[in-house]
Every structure is written in structure tokens, then in C-alpha cells.
Amino acid sequence: MKRRTLISAALASIALAASATASFAADWPKRPINLVVPYKAGGGTDAYARAISAAAEGILDVPVVVVNKPGSGGLNGANSVVGARPDGYTMMMTSGGSFLLSTMTRDTDIDALDSFEFVAQVGQLQTSLMVPKNSPFQSVQDVIDAAKADPGSLRWAHSGRGGFHHVGGLGFLANNGIEAQDVPFKGGGPTRAALIGEQADFGFLGVQQLAGFEDQLRALAVNSQERDGIMKDVPAFGELGIPFAAVSSPVIVFAPKGTPAEVVAAMEAALEQIAAKPEFAELLASRGTGPVYQNGADAKATLISMKEDATPLIESLTN
Amino acid sequence: MEIFPALLSVITDPILLFAIVLAAAVGMIVGATPGLTASAAIAMLLPITFYMSPLFALAFLYVIGKSGRYGGSIAAILFNTPGTAASAATQIDGYPLARAGKAGKAMKVATISSVIGDLMGDVLLVVGVGFIAAIALKLGPPETFAIYFAAFVVIGSVIGKSIVKGLASALLGILVAMVGLDPISSEERYTFGSFDLSNGIGLVPLMIGVFVLGEVFAQVEERRKATGETKENESSADGNDLTWEEYKPCLPHAVRGGFIGAGIGVLPGLGSAIAAFISYGEGKRRAKNPEQWGKGALEGVAAPEAANNAVSGPSMAPLLTLGIPGSTIGAILLGVFLIHGIQVGPTLFLTDKELVYKLFACGMLGIIAYGLIGYFGATQVAQLILKIPTNVLYPLIFMTAFVAAYSARGSMFDVTVMTCAGFIGWLMRKYDFNIAAFVISFVLAKGAEETFRQSLLMSDAGALIFVERPIALAFLILGAGAIAFRIRGIMKERKLAQGGLGDA
Numbered sequence: 001m002k003r004r005t006l007i008s009a010a011l012a013s014i015a016l017a018a019s020a021t022a023s024f025a026a027d028w029p030k031r032p033i034n035l036v037v038p039y040k041a042g043g044g045t046d047a048y049a050r051a052i053s054a055a056a057e058g059i060l061d062v063p064v065v066v067v068n069k070p071g072s073g074g075l076n077g078a079n080s081v082v083g084a085r086p087d088g089y090t091m092m093m094t095s096g097g098s099f100l101l102s103t104m105t106r107d108t109d110i111d112a113l114d115s116f117e118f119v120a121q122v123g124q125l126q127t128s129l130m131v132p133k134n135s136p137f138q139s140v141q142d143v144i145d146a147a148k149a150d151p152g153s154l155r156w157a158h159s160g161r162g163g164f165h166h167v168g169g170l171g172f173l174a175n176n177g178i179e180a181q182d183v184p185f186k187g188g189g190p191t192r193a194a195l196i197g198e199q200a201d202f203g204f205l206g207v208q209q210l211a212g213f214e215d216q217l218r219a220l221a222v223n224s225q226e227r228d229g230i231m232k233d234v235p236a237f238g239e240l241g242i243p244f245a246a247v248s249s250p251v252i253v254f255a256p257k258g259t260p261a262e263v264v265a266a267m268e269a270a271l272e273q274i275a276a277k278p279e280f281a282e283l284l285a286s287r288g289t290g291p292v293y294q295n296g297a298d299a300k301a302t303l304i305s306m307k308e309d310a311t312p313l314i315e316s317l318t319n
Numbered sequence: 320m321e322i323f324p325a326l327l328s329v330i331t332d333p334i335l336l337f338a339i340v341l342a343a344a345v346g347m348i349v350g351a352t353p354g355l356t357a358s359a360a361i362a363m364l365l366p367i368t369f370y371m372s373p374l375f376a377l378a379f380l381y382v383i384g385k386s387g388r389y390g391g392s393i394a395a396i397l398f399n400t401p402g403t404a405a406s407a408a409t410q411i412d413g414y415p416l417a418r419a420g421k422a423g424k425a426m427k428v429a430t431i432s433s434v435i436g437d438l439m440g441d442v443l444l445v446v447g448v449g450f451i452a453a454i455a456l457k458l459g460p461p462e463t464f465a466i467y468f469a470a471f472v473v474i475g476s477v478i479g480k481s482i483v484k485g486l487a488s489a490l491l492g493i494l495v496a497m498v499g500l501d502p503i504s505s506e507e508r509y510t511f512g513s514f515d516l517s518n519g520i521g522l523v524p525l526m527i528g529v530f531v532l533g534e535v536f537a538q539v540e541e542r543r544k545a546t547g548e549t550k551e552n553e554s555s556a557d558g559n560d561l562t563w564e565e566y567k568p569c570l571p572h573a574v575r576g577g578f579i580g581a582g583i584g585v586l587p588g589l590g591s592a593i594a595a596f597i598s599y600g601e602g603k604r605r606a607k608n609p610e611q612w613g614k615g616a617l618e619g620v621a622a623p624e625a626a627n628n629a630v631s632g633p634s635m636a637p638l639l640t641l642g643i644p645g646s647t648i649g650a651i652l653l654g655v656f657l658i659h660g661i662q663v664g665p666t667l668f669l670t671d672k673e674l675v676y677k678l679f680a681c682g683m684l685g686i687i688a689y690g691l692i693g694y695f696g697a698t699q700v701a702q703l704i705l706k707i708p709t710n711v712l713y714p715l716i717f718m719t720a721f722v723a724a725y726s727a728r729g730s731m732f733d734v735t736v737m738t739c740a741g742f743i744g745w746l747m748r749k750y751d752f753n754i755a756a757f758v759i760s761f762v763l764a765k766g767a768e769e770t771f772r773q774s775l776l777m778s779d780a781g782a783l784i785f786v787e788r789p790i791a792l793a794f795l796i797l798g799a800g801a802i803a804f805r806i807r808g809i810m811k812e813r814k815l816a817q818g819g820l821g822d823a
Binding site for chain 2: 161184192
């Protein structure tokens with residue numbers, strides 16, 4: 001009880017201090033930086049944030065404090081950051097693909113491309129087509145053939161409608177002219193378990209989810225032009241010549257609109273250094289993920305082109 | 320048996336032992352504080368554990384989870400407010416015992432039963448971890464739905480005097496659970512355009528509201544009516560001691576509860592609150608003195624307490640081998656494994672076998688630690704709390720409720736939810752609706768709906784999927800049978816009442 005109130009009091013005072021005084025870009029950063037993660041502690045994006053926080057030591061003079069604000073599929077945290085004082089002491093790290101898609105499907109004033117400043121991308125989560133180990137499908141072509149032979153007979157699992165795994169799967173189906181019934185599960189872990197238990201014929205789940213489960217699952221392809229940087233054994237749709245929708249989830253740091261350009265640039269430079277640290281890669285390796293750095297402008301370009309790919313798929317969803 | 324060398328190595332490590340005892344004490348305190356849950360405490364302490372060794376960090380959090388679940392029973396007994404969702408069933412008999420001056424006795428029964436249940440669960444885990452994981456895999460959405468269906472039947476055992484009001488309370492619980500995002504289509508429903516509502520109604524603020532605030536309101540009303548004369552809680556030396564003769568009838572209930580809890584723990588996602596209510600319902604049905612249950616039967620404390628703690632052990636099996644967390648605590652522990660570079664999955668028992676068994680050993684020692692602290696500390700705590708006059712205690716509880724509702728997620732909206740739930744809880748008490756049925760159906764409805772609709776999506780033949788799958792069919796028959804049995808029982812009771820007294 002005491003510990004709890006103490007910590008929340010400490011957090012509250014940090015927040016208060018961060019908002020009470022005006023900040024000057026020149027001497028940024030002077031206080032701890034709050035990095036809001038709109039998901040629960042222990043998840044994939046959270047792991048990136050914790051790794052950033054750990055690896056920031058020695059690069060940023062102040063601690064990076066990870067603040068989890070889960071709820072409403074990531075929009076809860078985004079809502080709190082969009083209204084935060086743009087002084088560089090409150091930023092958000094989120095799964096860019098999920099964030100983009102949720103702003104497209106949900107009724108919200110937030111626009112993933114316009115409501116925030118893009119600071120930098122530090123990681124990448126990619127979805128992939130997987131089947132249970134005992135599945136008759138040995139290749140992506142087997143899946144396509146089976147779906148064509150008996151349209152609508154296959155069932156596929158994903159971690160929730162409107163998420164980037166779901167939209168990626170829809171893109172695969174639509175681009176190959178096949179139909180299959182989706183079965184949404186709640187989150188990545190349950191989806192993987194359902195697929196191992198053969199509750200569905202195939203599934204779209206994060207390629208990093210294969211780590212440690214190589215004897216239970218077979219990843220047929222990763223949903224991208226080129227192979228994943230960490231899970232190198234999984235072929236890419238691009239190299240297989242199979243059409244797909246370029247939907248992935250870059251892990252991006254956002255700052256509230258109006259944050260001074262110098263501050264954004266300083267944080268961008270710091271993130272580039274952090275992402276290059278071997279320590280950062282080590283912390284992520286056990287999860288099957290790794291550092292993928294892009295500067296703010298490139299990260300924004302990635303999301304813009306993803307939006308183009310996803311728009312027709314989202315429209316088919318809502319109709 | 321890898322567990323024995325693991326136990327030995329943990330016992331001979333004084334720093335680790337100290338961490339276990341500390342975690343047991345911390346867990347008890349957060350568990351006993353209404354609204355502070357072990358999962359909130361773990362989430363808070365998570366960053367600290369980054370700087371510890373993996374075993375240290377995992378053991379610390381794992382033991383907090385275990386003792387927090389036990390600690391919930393303390394608040395349930397003393398204040399009629401469940402410290403955790405899992406202890407909501409404990410208060411049904413625990414609080415009447417406390418009112419009758421037997422708080423210490425009830426807490427000792429809760430402690431012993433928790434230790435029995437928890438140890439049973441852990442033994443099952445150590446012996447059958449691979450087997451449990453295999454079962455968990457076999458259970459797809461249709462099977463899980465059938466289990467939810469069977470679990471819904473437990474509402475019948477707590478439904479109380481009026482069947483209509485009991486069912487109405489259950490329906491209200493289901494309706495409230497529907498607010499938020501649709502589990503399948505992810506579209507908003509019953510949110511009336513409110514962003515806050517799109518996140519759904521949280522279990523923690525809802526429970527604090529109906530149980531804690533509702534109780535405070537009810538007390539305030541009672542006091543206004545009874546001017547001058549106020550009833551203080553009594554406490555006597557006799558009420559704090561527990562003899563073997565008194566515990567003896569509780570033992571079969573605790574053991575049965577242990578089996579029920581361990582069974583539920585195997586199924587990821589059902590959780591300890593459900594185990595506690597099923598065990599309570601089963602216990603009441605089989606009890607020699609069912610008329611005492613709900614009015615202060617020690618057995619009514621033993622049954623749910625053993626069950627909710629027994630969930631802890633087996634739920635680690637699907638977590639460790641499949642990466643499916645059975646609870647919030649499980650989800651956080653999963654994160655700790657990954658943060659420390661330990662890959663959870665079927666290969667865990669090959670790569671980090673020693674660590675896993677040491678963790679299990681720490682868990683068992685943690686159970687003993689909270690058992691000892693609880694057993695010998697319970698009387699002192701009970702006496703201390705009961706010495707506080709009620710007109711000081713209730714305002715304190717009232718304030719704690721607000722702090723707890725806010726701090727769980729740092730959300731003012733949750734405070735609003737809690738306040739509304741408080742008025743609803745008070746009204747439900749006043750007009751004899753059933754709060755337990757309301758909360759159980761709220762807890763069960765989401766999972767039941769999700770698995771039901773997943774099953775239909777999986778099926779080529781609509782609802783027939785439940786018949787095609789033998790395990791699902793078995794649970795559906797079990798549930799339907801239990802309902803039929805209960806209806807027969809109610810009819811009999813009615814006849815007896817009509818024949819005996821002439822007024823039903």
C-alpha cells in the first residue's frame with residue numbers, strides 16, 4: 001500500500017514537474033523522459049520500450065521512464081500523449097501498424113500520420129503465415145490450392161480483427177483471390193496456442209512467435225518483400241513471388257504535435273545511437289526481435305505507404 | 320524428481336529465502352488491501368526486478384502472486400470486501416464469522432485451506448507439467464465454452480432466496496460485461512460514443528464499488544435508522560483460536576476445493592474466482608449443514624480458499640510450455656521470462672530446467688512462508704482491526720476504495736465506474752438482489768461469449784460443433800445435468816416449506 005502510493009505520488013510529481021515549467025529546447029533533456037507505451041507491461045512493444053530505457057544510459061543524460069497506459073487497443077495511451085505538453089518529456093512508443101489501423105477503423109479524432117511528430121523507428125514486428133507442424137500444407141502454394149479447391153472451407157486464426165496480423169492476412173487472401181473464414185483470438189499467445197492445437201488450418205501471427213516453437217509450428221512465409229532480420233530461416237512472400245499487402249508494424253517513437261524541432265532531432269539522434277548499441281539487440285534477441293532503425297521521415301513514409309495498401313482492405317472490412 | 324535438489328539449493332540460499340519471505344509478506348499486504356491486487360503490485364514491482372537475477376526476480380513475483388491471492392481472504396473476512404476477485408466467494412461465510420467475533424478463527428481456516436490447496440496445485444504442477452500442457456492444447460474454443468457453460472451453473476448455488484431476483488442480477492452482470500469492444504468484430508457496443516466506455520467496465524473498480532462502497536452505504540443507512548445504539552464487532556479469545564475438532568469437518572472441503580482449483584488451473588483463462596465459486600457451490604451441495612452456509616460456516620471459508628489458491632500451480636503449466644497466460648499475473652511473469660532472456664515454450668524444460676524447478680521450489684517455500692505468517696499473524700491482525708471502532712474503520716475503507724479504484728490503472732473514469740457500482744451495489748443489497756450472482760456472471764460472460772462465437776466461426780455446421788467434439792459434449796451434459804438436479808432440489812425445498820410452514 002505504502003509503496004504503491006509512494007510510486008504513484010512520485011509519478012504524479014514527475015508529471016506535474018514536466019508540465020509546470022516551460023522547457024527550452026537548448027537544454028533538453030533536463031528531466032526524466034516519460035515514454036508512454038499504450039499496452040500492458042510484458043508485451044512486445046513494452047519489451048522494446050524497456051530495452052530502450054535500459055540502453056539509454058550513457059547516451060541520454062536523464063532516465064527514460066516507461067509508463068504503461070493500456071486500453072482500447074492502444075488508443076487510450078495515444079489519447080493521453082496527443083494532449084500532453086509538447087516539451088519533449090512525454091513521448092509514446094507504439095506498434096505503428098496497429099496504431100495506424102486502429103485510427104482507421106475506430107471512431108477517433110487521432111490521425112496516426114498527422115496528430116504526432118515522428119521521432120524515429122527502432123524496431124519492426126512482422127506478421128507471417130504459419131501452420132501447425134502436422135498440417136498437410138508444406139508451402140504457401142499448398143494453402144492457396146486448398147483454398148481454391150473448396151472456397152471458404154479453411155479456417156485461419158489471428159490475434160484480433162483490425163490488427164495488422166488480421167489485415168495482413170486479409171491482404172494475402174485478397175491478393176491471391178482466395179477465401180477463408182477467420183477466427184479471432186485474444187492476443188498473440190492464445191492465437192499461437194490455438195494454432196498448435198490445430199483449432200485452425202493456418203494463422204497469421206508475428207514471425208517472432210516462432211522462436212522456441214519450431215517443433216510445434218511451421219512458418220511458411222513472412223509477410224514482406226524480404227526476409228526478417230532475425231528469423232532468417234523463414235522465406236518471404238516477396239522471394240516466393242506471392243502477392244501480399246505490405247502491412248507490418250514498425251515500432252515507432254512519437255512526440256506530441258508541436259514539440260520543438262530541435263528536441264525531436266535530438267531524440268532522433270539519441271534513438272539512433274541507442275538502437276545501434278549491442279546491448280539493445282541482446283535484450284531483444286530472446287524475443288525473436290531486433291533493432292530496425294529508421295529516421296522519423298522514413299518511418300512516416302513507411303506508414304503512408306502502408307496506409308495506401310491497407311485502405312481497400314479496411315474498406316472491405318467495414319462494409 | 321528434479322524438485323528435491325532444487326528445494327535443497329533454494330533452502331541453502333539465505334538471500335533467496337529472505338526474498339521469498341519478504342515477497343510472501345508483501346503479497347499478503349497488497350492482497351489484503353481492498354482494491355490493491357497482486358497483479359497490480361507485480362506490475363509495479365516489475366521494473367525493479369530488471370536488476371535482479373532471473374530466478375530472484377521470478378521467485379519474488381511468483382510468490383507475491385501466490386500470497387496475494389491468499390491475502391485477499393483477509394479483507395474478505397474482516398471487511399466483507401474481497402481483496403481480490405478470487406476471494407469474493409470467501410466473504411460469503413467469512414464476514415458473518417467476523418461479525419460473530421470469530422474473525423481469527425475464520426482467518427486461520429482460510430490460511431490452512433489456502434496452504435493445502437496451493438500445495439496440492441504445486442504438487443500437481445511438478446508431477447504433471449507436460450501432461451497438463453497437452454490437455455490445455457486439446458481444449459479449443461468449443462471445449463472452453465462448454466466449460467464456461469458448466470461453470471455458469473454455480474450461479475445457482477449462490478442465488479439466494481428469490482430465483483427471479485437472482486437471475487435478474489446475473490443478467491445485469493452479463494449486460495454490463497457486454498460494454499466495450501465486441502470480442503470478435505472489435506466494434507464498439509453499448510459505449511454511447513464514449514471513448515472511456517470503449518475500453519469496457521473494469522473488474523476491479525466494479526468489484527470495489529459493489530462490494531466495498533455498497534457495503535459502506537448500507538452501513539451508513541443502517542446507522543441512521545438505529546440512532547444512538549451502534550453495533551461494534553465483537554472479539555473474544557475463543558473466537559480467535561482454532562481447534563483440530565473445528566477444522567476436521569473443513570478438511571474434505573479443502574481437499575475437494577484443491578482438486579477443483581487444480582483442475583480449473585489447467586484450463587488457461589478461467590481463473591481463480593471461478594474456481595472459488597465452483598468449489599463453494601459444490602461444497603454447499605455436499606455439506607452436511609447447508610443451512611449454515613452463508614451464515615458463517617467454517618467449511619464455507621475452507622472450500623473456496625483452497626480452490627482459488629490451487630489454481631496458481633497448474634496455471635503455470637500452459638504458461639511455461641505454451642506461452643498462454645492464465646491470469647494477469649501469468650502475463651506479467653511471461654514478460655519477466657522474456658525480459659531475462661528465457662524463451663518460454665516447449666523447449667523451456669530442456670534449456671532452463673534447473674531454473675524452472677528452482678522456481679517451483681521457491682513457490683512451495685513461499686506457500687509455507689505465507690502460511691506461517693498468516694496463521695500466527697492472523698489473530699493479531701484481526702484483533703487490531705477489530706479494535707478500530709466502526710465509525711473510524713468505515714470512513715477509512717471508504718477512502719481506500721477511491722484510492723484503490725484510481726491507482727489500479729491511474730484512471731479517473733474507473734473512479735466514476737466504482738462510484739456508480741457502489742450505488743448499484745447498495746440498491747441491490749437494499750432490494751435483496753444477488754451481488755455474488757451479478758459479479759460471477761460479469762466475470763464469466765466475456766469468455767463465454769468469445770469462445771461461443773469463435774466456435775461458431777470454426778464450425779461448418781453451426782452449433783453442432785459442440786456435439787461433434789466429445790469433450791465439449793461431456794461438459795455441456797454435465798452442466799445441463801447440474802441445472803436439472805438443482806431445479807429438482809429447489810422444487811423439493813419449496814414443497815417442504817409449503818407443507819411445513821404454509822408460507823413460501
